[in-house]
Amino acid sequence: MKCDKIKELLAGYQDGELDAQQLETVQTHLAECADCREELARLNKVKEVAGKVKYNDLPLEVWESYWQGIYRRIERGLGWIFLSIGAIIMAAVGGFYLVKDFFLDPAVALIPKAGVGGLIIGGSFLLVSVLRERIFAYNRDRYREVQR
Ligand SMILES: [Zn+2]
Structure with a gap:
């Protein structure tokens, strides 16, 4: 051969x-x-x-922090998803009853309606503002994890 x-x-x-x-x-x-x-x-x-x-080639710590990063991201991602779903359901249900039993109730005077309406609008703006800040901070954290 x-x-x-x-x-x-x-x-x-x-x-x-x-x-x-x-x-x-x-x-x-x-x-x-x-x-x-x-x-x-x-x-x-x-x-x-x-x-x-x-x-x-990759030291063990790199893998560990890699998986920790992934886990943290999934955990936070799930947290935000459930929180969002819950908040949307609460807002929809709450809004429905609020409109039906309060705003559409002729027995309630206009001034309390205006007051509650103002509270809701103001509260919504604050909520959106806080959420935007949180999301911004979350993205920055994620960026930092990538950098590490
Ligand atoms: Zn040979």
Whole structure:
């Protein structure tokens, strides 16, 4: 068997992918051919280095902080989603009853209606303002996590 043929099989030999006959051929050849043994050693070296880069290059702390960052982001994301859903439902239901039982009730005078309306509008503006500040701070935190 020629060295060229053997060298083609060496990668498969290294990964344990040869059938019994090929394995036999390669092993027999390797026993008597220093050139191909050298080639195998070279392949092993390449594989070793590649493996190191792939799995050991990043220190453990980097992975830990990476996952912590992901977890924190998911946690906060879920928190905001549930909070938003809850707030929207509360506002819709509350608004419905408020309009139905208060604003549309002819027994309630105009001045209390104007007062409550003012409270709601003012409160909404404040809420939006606070929310915007929170979202801005959240995005900044996220940016900082990426930077780290
Ligand atoms: Zn050879």
